[in-house]
Amino acid sequence: MRITEAARRLGTSPRMLRYRETLGLLPATRDPAPAAAGTGRGGGTGRGGGHRRFGDAELRAVALALALEKRYDIGPAELAFGLRVLAEPQVQAHVRELGERIGRLSAPPARALDFEKEKALRLLRRR
Known part of the structure; x- marks a missing residue:
């Protein structure tokens, strides 16, 4: 049609x-x-x-x-950007970084585990 x-x-x-x-x-x-x-x-x-x-x-x-x-x-432009975030890894990474910096998203689990690992190593060195 x-x-x-x-x-x-x-x-x-x-x-x-x-x-x-x-x-x-x-x-x-x-x-x-x-x-x-x-x-x-x-x-x-x-x-x-x-x-x-x-x-x-x-x-x-x-x-x-x-x-x-x-x-x-939301409007059509906002929905289109949401789709772009889902479809383009680089855009997704930049939006995720912004979300982490402003506190709306937590750090990915790998970074959290690295922090805990470093903390444990520091505690072990004190002994």
Whole structure:
């Protein structure tokens, strides 16, 4: 289905769906843009053949995103960044470091064990 129909079904606007796509909140397009008129999905006439068509998978993905945004009171950009943190190890490491520095996250267990080990070694040296 076209973007206007998808937006209507989801209770949002085509502009918001395009915005979500630029943020990476829609599944990747599976089919490349048709090369010639009349080769688009659904037997279309080729008008707008390079435009995204929304299927059930895309509708379910956007509906899930909308539900998460409502449940956690966040916007699409915040949700997109959360996905980026999960998908990119370097970004995840930087966010974890920030969380540790501001006290919202505890140090990883390896560091805690190193601290306890050093403490035990210092105590043994005193004897």
